[in-house]
Amino acid sequence: SRDGRRTRLVILGATGSIGKSTLDIVRHHPDRFEVVALAAGRRAGELAALAREFNVRFAALAEAAAGEELDAALAGSGIANGAGPAALHDAALHPADIVVAGIVGAAGLAPTFAALQAGRTIALANKECLVCAGDLFMAEARRQGLSVLPMDSEHNAIFQVLESRNLAEVERVVLTASGGPFRQLSLDEMRHVSPAQALKHPNWDMGSRITIDSATLMNKGLEVIEASHLFPLAHDQLDVLVHPQSVIHGMVQYRDGSLLAQLGSPDMRTPIAHCLAWPHRLDLPVARLDLARLATLTFEAPDLTRFPALGLALDAMRAGGGAPAALNAADEEAVAAFLAGRIGFLDIAAVVADVLDALAASGDLAAPESVAAVLSLDSTARRAAQAAIIRRAR
Ligand code: NAD
Ligand code: MG
16 A cells, blocks of 8 residues: 555446456455545446445446436435536546546546546556547656556556566567457358357456457457557557467567566456556455466467458558547447347448548548547547448348
8 A cells, every 4th residue: 555545446437347356356455445436337226336335435427317316326325426427527536546447438538538637547448548549648648657557458468578668678569369259250150140149258257348349359459559559669569369268468579589478367357456556466366377277378360351350450550540549439339239239240340441431531530639539530430330330230
């Protein structure tokens, strides 16, 4: 703990997979951490239960219509609460040492950026902050001299093995990918997969959007863009390697040929705890790797033909400007449409490609110069995605 007192945490996205894993770490270390504010999307009952358990000072829901339900669920607790964008903003700005950015999607950008501007150290799970506004986000962090601590497991692995942070001595970094549930399917077989099949990730238990993105490999593409901001190397120094066991999470290849890797059970509590305690380590009851029992780790190159979403994301990274934000917005809409049964699995990447083509043609992919401009581009891309979804709907 800092100066003998507990580290104060704000958790944005408290009811989600990242939020729950973060709170589980706090349960194991109540003497080190104090949760001061929680925020979530719309689940009032769940948020209220967590707010009571951790006796927070403030709880916020993004969905204004759920405000009364939250207030009723917190009656008698003395916990201040609110709902709607202003309340979400207040939660993000509540005095704290670390803000855990665990909201899913571009919805996480405004509150996380506001916390950064207010001088908070950000523990970043919400990769969309960097995908959509990476230049703005990292420039603000540099201006303030603040660390952005990467919670995403691959980036956290690279952060752990980047000793002394000397990027000049790094030849390349490697992000591993499980390959998802359809790693061995042909394109034709993928055409007919259901949302339920796509939601069954082989190794990780995560929210629905990132789970579908792991099945298309869009997630790995978003993560390469995320890495390009966290670890500013040339684009061709950022590699993806399919590794179905998800035991090695990330690697750094140095100029002398050394390849350093971080290994661990696929449990997000390890990278989350690494950020919360950095530069120290916490005791954690996660499953230890039994390498003798595992016996074999395997690797393969990603197949951009069967997984076109990865190629689209890499193209968007190279194009820069507004392309990554448009890619993300289109993907969020396409994933929701797939989960709703409106389009097929292969249509997800097709919709994203349609949107990037349309916005390139209309001249809408210039680099956004503010977060407001990013959010406006995000809306434009979502409208284009809805049009593409209607065209491709079954
Ligand atoms: P999730 O769907 O499980 O949880 C999302 C959380 O965000 C919930 O608390 C939800 O209430 C909240 N939320 C949704 N919409 C919101 C809105 N408009 N405003 C405010 N809050 C809103 O998602 P997750 O799997 O926990 O992922 C969260 C983020 O972390 C994503 O950016 C994801 O890419 C990243 N991430 C997740 C994992 C993982 O293991 N789950 C791993 C690496 C990175
Ligand atoms: Mg990841």
